Amino acid sequence: MIFNVKSLDFYAGRPVAIIDEKISKKLNVRVNRRAIIKNLRNNKSIIAVVDIAYCKNKNSCLFGNQKIVLSKEIFDILDIKDKDKVEILPALEPMSINYIRERMEGKKLPMEKINAIINDIVSNNLTESEVAYFLSANYFLDKSEGIDKEYVLQLTKALINTGSKLDLNHKFVLDKHSIGGIAGNRTTPLVVSIVTAATDILEMDAVFPKTSSKAITSAAGTVDTLETVTKIELDDKEIKKILEKAHAFLIWNGSINLSPGDDKIINVEKIVSINPVSQLVASIMSKKVAASSTHLLVDISYGESAKVDKEGALELKELFEFVAKKFNIKLKVVFTDGSQPVGNGIGPVLEMRDLLAVLTRQKNRPMDLEDKSLFLAGQLLELTGKIPKNKGFNYAKVILNSGLALKKFIEIIEAQNNKKINLNELEKKLVLDKxxxxxxxxxxxxxxxxxxxxxxxxxxxxxxxxxxxxxxxxxxxxxxxxxxxxxxxxxxxxxxxxxxxxxxxxxxxxxxxxx
Amino acid sequence: MIFNVKSLDFYAGRPVAIIDEKISKKLNVRVNRRAIIKNLRNNKSIIAVVDIAYCKNKNSCLFGNQKIVLSKEIFDILDIKDKDKVEILPALEPMSINYIRERMEGKKLPMEKINAIINDIVSNNLTESEVAYFLSANYFLDKSEGIDKEYVLQLTKALINTGSKLDLNHKFVLDKHSIGGIAGNRTTPLVVSIVTAATDILEMDAVFPKTSSKAITSAAGTVDTLETVTKIELDDKEIKKILEKAHAFLIWNGSINLSPGDDKIINVEKIVSINPVSQLVASIMSKKVAASSTHLLVDISYGESAKVDKEGALELKELFEFVAKKFNIKLKVVFTDGSQPVGNGIGPVLEMRDLLAVLTRQKNRPMDLEDKSLFLAGQLLELTGKIPKNKGFNYAKVILNSGLALKKFIEIIEAQNNKKINLNELEKKLVLDKxxxxxxxxxxxxxxxxxxxxxxxxxxxxxxxxxxxxxxxxxxxxxxxxxxxxxxxxxxxxxxxxxxxxxxxxxxxxxxxxx
Structure with missing residues (x-):
C-alpha cells in the first residue's frame, strides 16, 4: 500500500511506524511485529517496528488525516523528502528467527547463520524479544552443554563483520578490560594515564585507544565519570588526531561503531542482567579486534557480590585466551578482589574526585583504587615485554609519583576538549548535590x-x-x-x-x- | 512530574506513553522500559511502556504543545477526564524480574513468586522481552533438568488465580483439546456436535463449553473457521444462555477471561514458536480448571512435521495426567497421526466447507477428518462412563449418520447468532476467492x-x-x-x-x- 507521509519530527529511538488499525489488518501485521517501509523515489527501504493506532474519532486522532506516522529515524534513513511516496509491506519473518529457533533446539549453527542473526540484530530486523530468545539460548546452552569455544569464535567474527574498524598501525595497541560489576572501581583512566606516560618515556610505538560504556545497571560507567570533565563523544577524524597528540583517548564506545551488534545485545542482556559467558567474551573480543588491539589485559573481579564466582572466572580466562590466540592478540587475564566496592566515591563526580585525588597525590586519596590501578598498569606494562617481570607495579608507581600520569591525564582531556585545562578550575567544578x-x-x-x-x-x-x-x-x-x-x-x-x-x-x- | 493530558483517541494495543526526550531523561526511563502513570483525581494508576520522542521542531512535532501522549488504553483504565492531571513516575523494576532471574539461574520458585510473575504478566508490568526470558527459562530447564511436575502444578494454579471462572454446576462438563500444529484438522466443531447430541439423547446432565483460539502461526484456528458462519465473541451472560439452550458453545477464548496470563504468554511463545512442555500443560489445564471441566480428552498428534515427536508426546501425556489428577479432572490422552494435514481444505471457508460436507453426509466429504472426529468423539463418550469401552466410535457414527450432529451444530450456531439459520443460505455464503x-x-x-x-x-x-x-x-x-x-x-x-x-x-x- 502506498502513502504520502509528512514528517512530524518525532524520534522514537528506533524505526517505528504507527499504522492505522484498518491498514494493519489489511497488511496482517500486529503490534511489535514488523513492516517494510520503502521510499519509492530512491528505492531505499527499512524494516520498522509497528505500533497500531485505533482511531475512533478522526478529528481528535493522533494522525489527523494521515494513515501512517513514521518516526524521524525512518525519514532520515530513507531520505524521505516532501512529496515522496512510501510503500508499506508486511515484512516476512527474517530467516534468522529460524536460526534462533535452531539454536534454541541446541543445534550447531554454521558461520553464515550466526552472521545472519547478528546482521539482523544490527539492522533492527529482530525485535527485543527475539534477541532475548537468542541470548537465552546462549546462556542456557553455556550452562547445560558447556561452553562451545568454536561457537564463541564464530560469534566474535560475526560481531566484527557488522562494525567498522579502527585501523591503527602501531606496534603496541594497548587495551584493558574490567569485568565484575564492582561499584566505584574507576581504574581505567588511571591505568590509561599511567601506562601511556610510561610507553612515552620508553619511546615505544604505542597507543592506548580506550573506549568504555555508559552505566546501565551500575551507578556510573567510566564515561559517565569522564563526562564530568571532558567530551566523550568524538568522531573518527577527531579520535585519530587525539591519538597522534596524546597517544591515548578515553571515549564512549558509542562514538565509534566498532561492534554495533554488541551494543544492541547489551541492552537486551541488561533487562535481566544476564551475561552468557560465550556472549560476554565474543562481545569484548569483537571490539578489541575491531580496534586493532595487540596487547590486552583483562581484569576479572570475583567474589560474593561480584558478577562471577571463582569457577566462572577460570572459565572466562580460558575462553579469553582461546579467542585472543586466534586473533593474534597478546592477552593476560588477572584476577582481582571483587568482594567490595573500590574507591570511596560511587557516582560520576564522586568517582572523578577519587581519580584526581590519586593523580594529584592527595593524602586522603583512596589507596585501594590506587593500588589496584598500579597493579593493572604494571601487569599491562609487563605484558608488552618492555618492563621485566615483577617490576611493573613499581614502575607504574614511579610514573604516578612523578606527576607524569597526571600530566598525561590532562593531556588526554585537553586533546579531547581541544582546549587548555586549568586543574584548579576543573576541581572547583566538581561540586556535589546539596x-x-x-x-x-x-x-x-x-x-x-x-x-x-x-x-x-x-x-x-x-x-x-x-x-x-x-x-x-x-x-x-x-x-x-x-x-x-x-x-x-x-x-x-x-x-x-x-x-x-x-x-x-x-x-x-x-x-x-x-x- | 505532573501534566495535563489531552486524549488523542490513539489506541496502541497496550498502555503506551510517548514521552518527550527531556522528560524521559529527568525520569531516567528509556525506550521500551516503563513508567507509572497516575490519575491524581482518583488515584488510579497503571504501568505503561515508554516510547520516547525527540522533538527538534516544536511546530511540526507529534506532540504539538504536549509533553506526553498517552494511548487511549490509559485514558480508559485510569478514567481520565478533561482537566484531570496525571503524574508520571519512573517505575522501579517489578520484583518479578528478580524471580525470572532466579528461575534462569535454575532455582525452584515458591508459589508466591510464580504468582508474582504471572500477575505482572497480566498487568502489563513485564515487557515482551522479559516474558521471553521467563519462557526461555521454562523451555531450557525442561530440557536440561527434566520436567518439574510440581512446578507445572504451581504454574497452573498461578494462571488460574489471575483469571475469572466459569462456574458450571453440571455432572459432566466436557472438553477436548488437540495439540500438534496439523494443518486443516478442524475436528473440534464435529466432536462438540456429535458428543453433545449424544449426551442429550443419553439424558446426561452434560454441557460442552468449548473455547478455542485464533490462528497465530497456522492457516486457520477453530474460531477463524467458525467466524465464517457465526459470532464467536460473546459475553458471560450470553454464553450461559447458550449453554442452557444448546448445551454447548463454540467460541473464541478471548471472549471470556479464563486465563489472561496464558493469552499473553502465547503471544510471546509464538515469536519463536517454542512450546515449553511445562508451559503448554499449565496453559491448557489452567483454562480447563477455570472452565469447571470434569472430563477432558487430549488429542496429541505426533509425527515428522507435527510439533511433537513420540517421546515428547509420551512426556506430555504423563504430565497432563499428573495435573488433571490434582484438580480432579477425568482425563484421557490419545495419540493420533500427525504426519500430514487432516481434511481437504486449509483456510477458514475451505475448512467450514469440509465440516459441512461431513455433517451433511456429502459423498465427497473428507473421510480422514470424519474418521478422526468420530474416534475423538467416541473416546470422550467412553470417558464419561456412559458408553461402554470400544463402543464409542460406532455410537458417534450413528449420531453423525442420523443427522443429529448436524442438527446440534445448527442449534449451537443459531443460539450463538440468536437467529434461525437456513442451511442452504449458509452454504451459499461460503464462497472462495476468485x-x-x-x-x-x-x-x-x-x-x-x-x-x-x-x-x-x-x-x-x-x-x-x-x-x-x-x-x-x-x-x-x-x-x-x-x-x-x-x-x-x-x-x-x-x-x-x-x-x-x-x-x-x-x-x-x-x-x-x-x-
Whole structure:
C-alpha cells in the first residue's frame, strides 16, 4: 500500500511506524511485529517496528488525516523528502528467527547463520524479544552443554563483520578490560594515564585507544565519570588526531561503531542482567579486534557480590585466551578482589574526585583504587615485554609519583576538549548535590560486608548516573574498624524526595554489615 | 512530574506513553522500559511502556504543545477526564524480574513468586522481552533438568488465580483439546456436535463449553473457521444462555477471561514458536480448571512435521495426567497421526466447507477428518462412563449418520447468532476467492509426504486467516496415487500478487513430495 507521509519530527529511538488499525489488518501485521517501509523515489527501504493506532474519532486522532506516522529515524534513513511516496509491506519473518529457533533446539549453527542473526540484530530486523530468545539460548546452552569455544569464535567474527574498524598501525595497541560489576572501581583512566606516560618515556610505538560504556545497571560507567570533565563523544577524524597528540583517548564506545551488534545485545542482556559467558567474551573480543588491539589485559573481579564466582572466572580466562590466540592478540587475564566496592566515591563526580585525588597525590586519596590501578598498569606494562617481570607495579608507581600520569591525564582531556585545562578550575567544578545525609553506625564493630549490588542500587536511587553530582561516599571499607557515632557513608542527592527513598531502601536492603 | 493530558483517541494495543526526550531523561526511563502513570483525581494508576520522542521542531512535532501522549488504553483504565492531571513516575523494576532471574539461574520458585510473575504478566508490568526470558527459562530447564511436575502444578494454579471462572454446576462438563500444529484438522466443531447430541439423547446432565483460539502461526484456528458462519465473541451472560439452550458453545477464548496470563504468554511463545512442555500443560489445564471441566480428552498428534515427536508426546501425556489428577479432572490422552494435514481444505471457508460436507453426509466429504472426529468423539463418550469401552466410535457414527450432529451444530450456531439459520443460505455464503491456481503433477507416482508447516505457510501467503476466503484445497493425501496432469492442490487467493508469491514459495519449499 502506498502513502504520502509528512514528517512530524518525532524520534522514537528506533524505526517505528504507527499504522492505522484498518491498514494493519489489511497488511496482517500486529503490534511489535514488523513492516517494510520503502521510499519509492530512491528505492531505499527499512524494516520498522509497528505500533497500531485505533482511531475512533478522526478529528481528535493522533494522525489527523494521515494513515501512517513514521518516526524521524525512518525519514532520515530513507531520505524521505516532501512529496515522496512510501510503500508499506508486511515484512516476512527474517530467516534468522529460524536460526534462533535452531539454536534454541541446541543445534550447531554454521558461520553464515550466526552472521545472519547478528546482521539482523544490527539492522533492527529482530525485535527485543527475539534477541532475548537468542541470548537465552546462549546462556542456557553455556550452562547445560558447556561452553562451545568454536561457537564463541564464530560469534566474535560475526560481531566484527557488522562494525567498522579502527585501523591503527602501531606496534603496541594497548587495551584493558574490567569485568565484575564492582561499584566505584574507576581504574581505567588511571591505568590509561599511567601506562601511556610510561610507553612515552620508553619511546615505544604505542597507543592506548580506550573506549568504555555508559552505566546501565551500575551507578556510573567510566564515561559517565569522564563526562564530568571532558567530551566523550568524538568522531573518527577527531579520535585519530587525539591519538597522534596524546597517544591515548578515553571515549564512549558509542562514538565509534566498532561492534554495533554488541551494543544492541547489551541492552537486551541488561533487562535481566544476564551475561552468557560465550556472549560476554565474543562481545569484548569483537571490539578489541575491531580496534586493532595487540596487547590486552583483562581484569576479572570475583567474589560474593561480584558478577562471577571463582569457577566462572577460570572459565572466562580460558575462553579469553582461546579467542585472543586466534586473533593474534597478546592477552593476560588477572584476577582481582571483587568482594567490595573500590574507591570511596560511587557516582560520576564522586568517582572523578577519587581519580584526581590519586593523580594529584592527595593524602586522603583512596589507596585501594590506587593500588589496584598500579597493579593493572604494571601487569599491562609487563605484558608488552618492555618492563621485566615483577617490576611493573613499581614502575607504574614511579610514573604516578612523578606527576607524569597526571600530566598525561590532562593531556588526554585537553586533546579531547581541544582546549587548555586549568586543574584548579576543573576541581572547583566538581561540586556535589546539596541534599545529603550521613549514615551513622549505632555500634562499635568491624565492617564485615559491603555489597556491590546494594551500593550501586543506593547510588542509583540517589540519582546516579543521570545526575552526575549524586552518589554515595564510603567512609569505611571492609575489614576496617568503626565506632558508634562514626559515619559509615554519606548520600548525596538532588532532592529531599530521593534522599527519603534512598534512606528507606538502605534500611530495607542493608548493603553494609557491621559485626 | 505532573501534566495535563489531552486524549488523542490513539489506541496502541497496550498502555503506551510517548514521552518527550527531556522528560524521559529527568525520569531516567528509556525506550521500551516503563513508567507509572497516575490519575491524581482518583488515584488510579497503571504501568505503561515508554516510547520516547525527540522533538527538534516544536511546530511540526507529534506532540504539538504536549509533553506526553498517552494511548487511549490509559485514558480508559485510569478514567481520565478533561482537566484531570496525571503524574508520571519512573517505575522501579517489578520484583518479578528478580524471580525470572532466579528461575534462569535454575532455582525452584515458591508459589508466591510464580504468582508474582504471572500477575505482572497480566498487568502489563513485564515487557515482551522479559516474558521471553521467563519462557526461555521454562523451555531450557525442561530440557536440561527434566520436567518439574510440581512446578507445572504451581504454574497452573498461578494462571488460574489471575483469571475469572466459569462456574458450571453440571455432572459432566466436557472438553477436548488437540495439540500438534496439523494443518486443516478442524475436528473440534464435529466432536462438540456429535458428543453433545449424544449426551442429550443419553439424558446426561452434560454441557460442552468449548473455547478455542485464533490462528497465530497456522492457516486457520477453530474460531477463524467458525467466524465464517457465526459470532464467536460473546459475553458471560450470553454464553450461559447458550449453554442452557444448546448445551454447548463454540467460541473464541478471548471472549471470556479464563486465563489472561496464558493469552499473553502465547503471544510471546509464538515469536519463536517454542512450546515449553511445562508451559503448554499449565496453559491448557489452567483454562480447563477455570472452565469447571470434569472430563477432558487430549488429542496429541505426533509425527515428522507435527510439533511433537513420540517421546515428547509420551512426556506430555504423563504430565497432563499428573495435573488433571490434582484438580480432579477425568482425563484421557490419545495419540493420533500427525504426519500430514487432516481434511481437504486449509483456510477458514475451505475448512467450514469440509465440516459441512461431513455433517451433511456429502459423498465427497473428507473421510480422514470424519474418521478422526468420530474416534475423538467416541473416546470422550467412553470417558464419561456412559458408553461402554470400544463402543464409542460406532455410537458417534450413528449420531453423525442420523443427522443429529448436524442438527446440534445448527442449534449451537443459531443460539450463538440468536437467529434461525437456513442451511442452504449458509452454504451459499461460503464462497472462495476468485484468483486461483491448480498445481499439477508432472509425473505419475505416489504422494510421499505433505508437510504441515509448509502447507500452513502456503495458505498464509495466500491470505489465510485474515482473508477468510483464501487457502489451499488438497486433492490428494499421503499414500494416494497421482497421475501426471492430475491436480495436487489448488490455491485460492484475493490478488494475483498473492498468487504469484504463493506459487513462488511452493517451488522453493516443495511441501509435497511425489515418488
Amino acid at each position: 541534599s545529603k545525609k550521613d549514615i551513622i553506625s549505632n555500634k562499635d564493630g568491624i565492617i564485615k560486608k559491603i555489597d556491590n549490588k546494594g551500593i550501586n542500587l543506593l547510588a542509583r536511587i540517589a540519582g546516579s548516573p543521570m545526575d552526575l553530582k549524586a552518589g554515595i561516599y564510603l567512609w569505611k571499607h571492609k575489614g576496617q574498624k568503626i565506632k558508634k557515632g562514626e559515619k559509615i557513608f554519606t548520600i548525596f542527592t538532588e532532592s529531599k524526595n530521593n534522599l527519603t527513598n534512598a534512606v528507606k531502601l538502605y534500611k530495607e536492603i542493608r548493603p553494609i554489615e557491621i559485626n | 484468483s486461483k491456481k491448480d498445481i499439477i503433477s508432472n509425473k505419475d507416482g505416489i504422494i510421499k509426504k505433505i508437510d504441515n508447516k509448509g502447507i500452513n505457510l502456503l495458505a498464509r501467503i495466500a491470505g489465510s486467516p485474515m482473508d477468510l476466503k483464501a487457502g489451499i484445497y488438497l486433492w490428494k493425501h499421503k499414500g494416494q496415487k497421482i497421475k501426471k496432469g492430475e491436480k495436487i492442490f489448488t490455491i485460492f487467493t484475493e490478488s494475483k500478487n498473492n498468487l504469484t508469491n504463493a506459487v513462488k514459495l511452493y517451488k522453493e519449499i516443495r511441501p509435497i513430495e511425489i515418488n
